[in-house]
Every structure is written in structure tokens, then in C-alpha cells.
Amino acid sequence: MSLELRSLSVTTQGTNLFAPVDLVIAKGEVACVMGPSGIGKSTLLNAIGGHLNNDFFITGSVFLNDKEMTETPVNKRHIGILFQDPLLFPHLSVGDNLAFGLTSTLGGTKQRRAEIDHALDNAELSGFYHRNPATLSGGQQSRVALMRALLAQPKALLLDEPFSKLDLELRHTMREFLFLQARQRHIPVILVTHDPAEAASVNGPVVVLRSTR
Amino acid sequence: MSFSSWPKWFMLTALAVGILVPVLVGLGETIWAAFGILPALGRHTFSLNAWQQLFELPGLATSLRLTLVSGFVATTMALTLALFGSAWVYNTSGKESFLTKLKPFVQAILVPILAAPHAAIAIGLAFLLAPSGWLARLFSPWLTAWELPPNLATVQDLWGLSLAVGLIIKELPFLWLVSLVALKQIDVSRQLSLAQSMGYSHTNAWCKIIVPQLYPLIRLPVFVVLVYSLSTVDMAQMLGPNNPPTLALATMRWYNDTNVYLLLPASAASVLLGILIAASVLLWEAAVRAAMFTGRVMIRSGDRTSNYSFFTGVLTTTLLITVMLGLLSLLVLALWSITWRWSFPDALPASWSYGYWLQLMTHVPSALQHSLIVALMSSGLALTLAVAWLEVQDRLGGQLYKLTLWFIYLPLLVPQIAFLYGLKVGFLRLGLNGSMMTVIWAHLLFVFPYTMLSLVDSWRALDKRYVQVATSLGRSSWSCFWRIKVSLLLRPLLLAWAIGIAVSISQYLPTLMIGAGRVESLTIEAVSLASGADRRLVGVYGLLQALVPLMAYSFALLLPRLVALRK
Numbered sequence: 001m002s003l004e005l006r007s008l009s010v011t012t013q014g015t016n017l018f019a020p021v022d023l024v025i026a027k028g029e030v031a032c033v034m035g036p037s038g039i040g041k042s043t044l045l046n047a048i049g050g051h052l053n054n055d056f057f058i059t060g061s062v063f064l065n066d067k068e069m070t071e072t073p074v075n076k077r078h079i080g081i082l083f084q085d086p087l088l089f090p091h092l093s094v095g096d097n098l099a100f101g102l103t104s105t106l107g108g109t110k111q112r113r114a115e116i117d118h119a120l121d122n123a124e125l126s127g128f129y130h131r132n133p134a135t136l137s138g139g140q141q142s143r144v145a146l147m148r149a150l151l152a153q154p155k156a157l158l159l160d161e162p163f164s165k166l167d168l169e170l171r172h173t174m175r176e177f178l179f180l181q182a183r184q185r186h187i188p189v190i191l192v193t194h195d196p197a198e199a200a201s202v203n204g205p206v207v208v209l210r211s212t213r
Numbered sequence: 214m215s216f217s218s219w220p221k222w223f224m225l226t227a228l229a230v231g232i233l234v235p236v237l238v239g240l241g242e243t244i245w246a247a248f249g250i251l252p253a254l255g256r257h258t259f260s261l262n263a264w265q266q267l268f269e270l271p272g273l274a275t276s277l278r279l280t281l282v283s284g285f286v287a288t289t290m291a292l293t294l295a296l297f298g299s300a301w302v303y304n305t306s307g308k309e310s311f312l313t314k315l316k317p318f319v320q321a322i323l324v325p326i327l328a329a330p331h332a333a334i335a336i337g338l339a340f341l342l343a344p345s346g347w348l349a350r351l352f353s354p355w356l357t358a359w360e361l362p363p364n365l366a367t368v369q370d371l372w373g374l375s376l377a378v379g380l381i382i383k384e385l386p387f388l389w390l391v392s393l394v395a396l397k398q399i400d401v402s403r404q405l406s407l408a409q410s411m412g413y414s415h416t417n418a419w420c421k422i423i424v425p426q427l428y429p430l431i432r433l434p435v436f437v438v439l440v441y442s443l444s445t446v447d448m449a450q451m452l453g454p455n456n457p458p459t460l461a462l463a464t465m466r467w468y469n470d471t472n473v474y475l476l477l478p479a480s481a482a483s484v485l486l487g488i489l490i491a492a493s494v495l496l497w498e499a500a501v502r503a504a505m506f507t508g509r510v511m512i513r514s515g516d517r518t519s520n521y522s523f524f525t526g527v528l529t530t531t532l533l534i535t536v537m538l539g540l541l542s543l544l545v546l547a548l549w550s551i552t553w554r555w556s557f558p559d560a561l562p563a564s565w566s567y568g569y570w571l572q573l574m575t576h577v578p579s580a581l582q583h584s585l586i587v588a589l590m591s592s593g594l595a596l597t598l599a600v601a602w603l604e605v606q607d608r609l610g611g612q613l614y615k616l617t618l619w620f621i622y623l624p625l626l627v628p629q630i631a632f633l634y635g636l637k638v639g640f641l642r643l644g645l646n647g648s649m650m651t652v653i654w655a656h657l658l659f660v661f662p663y664t665m666l667s668l669v670d671s672w673r674a675l676d677k678r679y680v681q682v683a684t685s686l687g688r689s690s691w692s693c694f695w696r697i698k699v700s701l702l703l704r705p706l707l708l709a710w711a712i713g714i715a716v717s718i719s720q721y722l723p724t725l726m727i728g729a730g731r732v733e734s735l736t737i738e739a740v741s742l743a744s745g746a747d748r749r750l751v752g753v754y755g756l757l758q759a760l761v762p763l764m765a766y767s768f769a770l771l772l773p774r775l776v777a778l779r780k
Contacts, residue, residue, distance in 0.1 A: 051406040053305035065325050074306070074409045075517070081410045083403055091425040096512060100421070104515040110517065152411040189411075 002029045003156045003188040007060035010040060010047050017043060018209040020060055022190055028177055030202040033192045035209030041192045044209065045158045049081045050074035074155035080154030082162040084143035088133035094144055095129030101148035119147045139170045150181055157189045175201060218231040220605045228620065232658055236623055238639040239632030246480035255259035270478060272457025280460045283373035283453065284443035284493065292435060295388035296638035297528045300419040302393065303401055312529065319536055323386040326539035328766055329759035330719035331383050332736045335451035336743050336755045337542030338379045342367045345557050347545045353558035362765030364556055369454045378454040382539040384438045394670060395430035399423065416521040420510055425505060436494055437625045443490050447721040447740050460486050461630050468634055478632045483631040490628055494524060543759055549752030553777060569753045581757060584718055586649065591656035594711025597711065603672045621665055624658040633726045640727065647729035654721040671705035703776065707769035715762035729749040762774065
């Protein structure tokens with residue numbers, strides 16, 4: 001599975017936010033997107049994921065596994081996204097958050113529960129099924145958020161500075177965990193970051209967004 | 214100037230005396246009377262006679278059925294449509310269709326419907342849906358072959374459905390706006406994006422993620438709507454059946470019966486209504502919990518494929534029809550007010566006249582005068598109290614907030630008919646009755662909660678640092694208050710005031726019962742005229758009723774702009 005961006009750019013109110021981006025990310029690869037503040041890194045991710053509202057126009061195209069995604073509705077793209085905050089749904093327990101993410105192709109209450117427990121073990125959060133997300137630490141919440149996104153079996157993953165609120169050591173651990181998951185699941189990943197160390201640690205292409213002026 | 218905590222206790226006492234005491238006194242008197250103690254009639258002993266009488270009165274069971282059906286149908290539909298409407302507003306990334314272009318238009322129509330009093334909408338809807346109403350006239354005789362109005366009960370039908378429709382028209386904008394305000398506290402767009410990236414459609418995600426977080430924030434307003442729907446008298450009179458009527462209307466009739474001894478079973482009926490409402494609220498919450506439980510089971514199954522589009526289609530149509538009916542109800546009032554002659558089945562009046570309006574300008578009716586005085590006084594007082602309360606809480610810490618919220622909502626959660634009569638008796642004992650002051654106080658009970666609620670979010674959202682910076686620059690608290698808070702919050706303050714005006718104009722029972730006939734109001738005039746034959750006069754009063762709040766809103770929206778321009 002590969003993710004391809006062909007001359008992708010976003011326009012709003014008549015102005016082009018950044019110079020068109022060309023990028024190919026192979027399966028298992030993690031690419032990095034950097035750029036000055038306010039240039040539109042989050043907007044780029046939203047464009048790839050399909051989350052932009054009608055105030056924005058997209059030029060260029062997005063291809064996932066050689067299928068054009070630009071016109072596909074957001075819930076059919078199977079492109080996962082993670083934001084800066086874990087955003088665990090507060091009205092659901094940790095386990096139910098994961099159950100929400102778990103793809104519906106897996107049926108049966110017992111099998112689903114087993115899958116979720118397996119994911120919790122993977123994230124070193126065994127036995128946390130019935131916990132209230134608000135009682136978890138920042139690092140734990142980030143892990144649950146990542147597992148939730150991965151349980152949906154996305155074909156690609158977009159991450160908008162998801163570890164920026166964690167301390168250095170935790171950030172390193174989460175990154176390694178993320179890279180491992182990407183390789184194991186053979187999915188392309190795009191990581192937006194401000195941190196040059198993070199950019200240096202990825203195994204894929206690094207793109208720096210530039211303004212058009 | 215240093216503040217001790219006496220302002221806090223002063224405010225608490227003021228609230229207790231101003232709001233809690235009247236409600237408790239009213240309820241107390243009603244309960245006493247229900248159990249046989251009404252000294253004015255020479256009844257001093259506890260007895261269950263009143264209850265026996267009540268159960269022997271004709272049509273009680275039908276009244277109960279009617280009340281429950283219209284109340285629950287109205288509240289459920291209004292809430293469903295409001296939740297769906299909110300989802301619609303937040304759906305900014307769909308295809309651009311005819312419907313998306315309608316969004317701002319629909320949101321604009323909500324304002325007059327919200328501002329118009331319940332009675333005005335009810336009268337307008339009756340004029341619209343009646344067998345001889347505007348809808349029948351528009352489609353006759355070319356579609357329906359009716360030369361004379363048909364013998365159909367489209368209004369005042371036996372199941373209370375037209376009453377439910379009227380209630381939905383009024384409650385939908387209220388719940389929708391309350392929802393939109395509450396949604397600002399939730400990170401809606403990012404949570405929806407997350408859910409959609411996992412394969413859920415917009416509506417699916419809305420139901421499973423947003424609604425469960427939203428409901429606790431709008432729980433109290435939903436209760437207010439449920440209580441009103443079960444206990445309304447003015448809307449029931451216009452749109453509900455006459456024989457037998459809803460329980461609240463029947464109780465009103467027993468209160469006003471020439472046989473004064475019916476006061477006792479009437480009080481028993483009030484208590485029964487109160488119990489019915491309490492049970493309904495509990496039943497509602499139980500149903501909500503059951504729904505949440507079912508929702509969680511559905512979430513665990515991770516199902517994403519359910520096709521919500523049929524559901525969505527039906528709800529969008531219903532939403533649009535409801536809003537259009539509201540608009541047409543107000544329009545038909547306007548049409549009738551300038552009609553000279555309009556016979557069935559003409560689609561529009563045959564001849565026009567401004568006669569009634571001109572008459573109004575030369576001889577301002579006392580109903581208008583009294584309504585304006587009561588509205589201005591009660592909303593002014595309510596705003597002052599609300600601001601004082603919020604300012605005191607700001608300076609002294611607000612741990613009491615949650616408790617006082619229920620406390621402030623109390624007059625809205627108790628059916629009006631259950632305690633207003635008792636309150637009237639209470640006032641009589643104190644030698645106060647039928648005066649402008651007592652009516653203003655009675656209105657204040659209902660205006661204050663709405664004023665407070667519409668103000669509290671904007672007040673709290675004001676960045677505290679503005680005041681901190683000002684005090685560090687050496688300004689006194691009082692000066693800070695005026696120059697900074699009030700001028701930054703001018704728009705929310707004026708809107709809260711306008712809402713107060715709208716609520717006051719809408720009140721029917723308080724003026725009727727506490728005013729004892731000496732204080733008139735536009736609503737009372739409109740409702741009593743509506744049972745007569747001159748729709749033109751009713752149109753004038755109905756429209757006037759709706760215009761006063763609308764003008765207050767316009768003032769509230771324009772003044773800040775004028776102030777800004779002068780700077």
C-alpha cells in the first residue's frame with residue numbers, strides 16, 4: 001500500500017496556502033512534513049484525510065494504493081488521523097473507545113473483546129478496559145488514541161504532532177512504537193512535526209512546506 | 214473598597230425570598246387546599262373529599278391521556294429535530310446542495326419564532342390549519358373541491374396532535390439554540406473528524422459521539438420543555454380539544470368555575486398534575502438511560518454500515534416543514550390584521566384595510582400599556598439581579614453555582630397552574646393583590662431564569678485577565694465593572710434583556726391569576742378574542758404580541774453597532 005500526493009495544494013479565499021507537494025510514501029514508511037507555523041501543515045493533513053470544509057479548495061490529487069481519493073467521502077477513505085490531543089471520547093470507557101475504533105469486519109462479541117484486550121496488552125495497558133479516559137496520564141491516553149486509530153485497520157495514517165505534549169523520553173518511546181506498528185501493518189504514515197530530532201528519526205522522505213510567495 | 218461576604222448572603226437571601234419562597238408558598242397553599250383546608254370556604258379540616266370529587270369529575274382519564282400524548286410527542290420530536298438540526302449546522306463538508314443554501318435562511322427564521330409568544334404562534338397555527346384556515350384556502354377549491362370549509366377536526370383534534378405540532382414549533386428553536394450554545398463547549402469538529410476517519414458517517418458519528426456528550430449539557434432545558442408541554446394552558450386552549458381538555462386546561466376551568474367549591478378538587482387536580490409531571494420527568498430520564506445503554510451496545514458492535522439516509526431525509530423534511538409552519542403562523546396573523554374582507558375559499562383577502570392599526574395608534578389599548586410596563590420592569594429587574602449575582606460570584610468565588618442553578622430553574626420546572634393559584638391566595642393574605650407590583654414580581658419568577666441562563670455563558674467566557682489588568686493599573690472594582698465588563702458584554706446583556714421581554718410578553722397565567730383582572734396584557738386579550746369571530750382583531754393583537762419582543766431583539770442587536778460606530 002502506498003500513499004501518493006501529486007501536486008497537492010490547498011486554496012482558501014483565493015490564496016494558495018503552500019507550494020504544491022509531490023510525495024510518495026511506500027508501505028511501512030514514515031514520512032515527515034515540516035514547515036513554518038501557520039503555513040498549513042494541519043490543513044494538508046486534513047486535505048489528505050478528507051476533513052476540509054467547503055471553505056477550502058484542493059488542487060492536485062491524493063492516491064492511495066493507486067486509487068484516487070480526492071472525490072471519495074471522508075468515511076470511505078480508510079485514512080486514520082491523530083491530533084495533538086488524544087481526544088478520547090469522554091463518555092466511553094477506555095475499552096469502549098477502542099471498540100468504537102475496531103473495524104466492523106471483525107464480528108462476534110467475544111472475538112471483538114479479545115482483540116481489544118490484545119491491543120491493550122500491546123500498549124502495556126492490560127486491564128484498563130473499564131477505566132475512565134480522564135483518569136489516564138497523557139502518555140497512556142496517547143497510546144490508547146493510537147491503538148484506537150490502528151484498530152480501525154486504516155490503509156494510511158496521518159499524525160498531526162501527536163506527541164508534542166509529552167516529555168522527551170515518552171515521545172521517543174511512542175515514536176518507536178508507532179514506527180513498529182507502521183512496519184508491521186505495512187501502512188504509509190505521515191507525521192507532522194516541529195521537532196527536528198523527530199524528522200531525523202523517520203525512515204522516509206521529509207518534506208518542508210514552503211509558501212507560494 | 215473591600216468586600217466582606219455579606220453581598221453573597223444578601224444575594225442568596227434575595228433569591229430565596231424572591232424566588233423560592235413564592236414557589237413554596239404557592240405549592241403549600243395548593244397542597245393544603247387539595248387536602249381540604251381552605252379557610253376562605255370554611256374548610257378547616259384535613260380530608261380526602263377533594264380527591265374523591267376530582268376522580269368523579271367527567272373526562273379525567275381522557276384529560277390525562279391527552280396531556281401525556283401531546284406532552285411526550287412534542288418534547289421527543291422537538292428534541293430529535295433540534296439534535297438533528299445541530300448536526301445539519303455542523304455538516305460543513307458535504308456536497309453543496311439546495312439544502313446547504315437554505316441553512317442561513319432557516320437559522321434566520323428561528324429568531325422571530327423564538328421571540329414570538331406561545332399564544333401568538335398557537336393562534337396563528339390555528340388560523341393556518343383550521344378547516345377554514347389559510348392552508349385550506351390556498352388549496353381550495355382547485356385541489357380540494359371545497360366551496361365551504363369541511364367538517365374536519367384539523368385543529369383541536371381528539372388526540373392533541375395539533376397541540377403537539379404547536380408545541381414543537383415553539384420548542385424546536387429553543388432547544389436548537391440551546392444545543393448550539395452548549396456545543397461550543399465540546400470539540401465537535403475534531404471528534405467528528407476522528408470518527409469519520411474510522412469509517413463512520415457524519416450522522417452515525419453525531420449520534421454515537423456528540424449526542425451523548427451534549428445531552429447532559431441540555432438536560433435542564435429539556436426538562437423545562439417537557440414540563441411546559443405537559444402544563445400549558447394558553448396553547449391548549451387554542452389548539453387542544455375542548456371537551457375534555459388537557460389536565461392543565463381542565464384545572465383552569467375548575468378554578469374559574471362559578472361553583473367556588475370546585476376550588477378544592479381544582480387544587481387536587483393541580484397536585485395531580487404536579488405528580489404527573491414529576492413522574493414524567495423520571496420516566497423521561499429512565500428512557501434516556503435505556504437509550505444510552507442501547508447506544509453503548511451498538512458502539513461495541515462497531516457497526517458503521519447502517520444507512521441513515523432515509524432517517525436523515527425524513528428529519529430534514531420535518532425540520533423544514535416545522536420551521537415553515539412557524540413562519541406561516543406569524544404571516545397569517547399579519548395578513549388577518551390588515552384584512553377587510555376575506556371569505557373562504559379565496560387564497561388572499563378580497564379587500565384590505567389598515568383600520569385596526571390606525572385605531573391602535575390613536576387610542577393605545579391598556580393591554581399594550583400594561584404589557585409594556587410589566588415587561589420592561591420585570592426584564593430590567595431580572596437583568597439587574599442576574600448581573601449582581603454574577604458579579605458577586607465573580608468576586609467571591611462560585612462554589613454555589615450548581616446548587617443555585619437548580620434553584621433558579623425551579624419556577625420553570627414546577628407547572629405554573631400548580632402554584633400560581635396558591636401564590637394568589639398567599640398574596641391575598643398579605644394584602645397584596647391585583648396590583649402591577651405583584652404581577653411584575655410573578656413575571657420576574659419566570660423571566661429571571663431565562664435572563665440568567667442566556668447571560669451566564671457569555672459572562673463566564675469573558676477573559677478574567679481584562680479585569681486583572683485593569684485592577685493592576687489602579688482602577689477600583691466598581692469602575693472596572695462599568696467600563697470593562699459592561700461595555701465588553703454589551704451585546705449579551707442586551708440580548709438577555711430582550712429575552713426577558715419576550716418571556717414576559719409570553720406569560721399568560723401569571724397575569725391572569727395574580728393580576729385578578731386589574732392588570733391586562735396583550736396575551737390575555739389575544740387568547741380571549743381568539744374564541745370570538747373577528748379574526749382581524751385577533752390578528753392585530755396576535756401580531757402586536759409578536760412585534761414587541763421582535764423590536765426588543767432588534768434594539769438589542771442594533772445598539773451595540775451604533776455604539777461601536779460612535780467610537
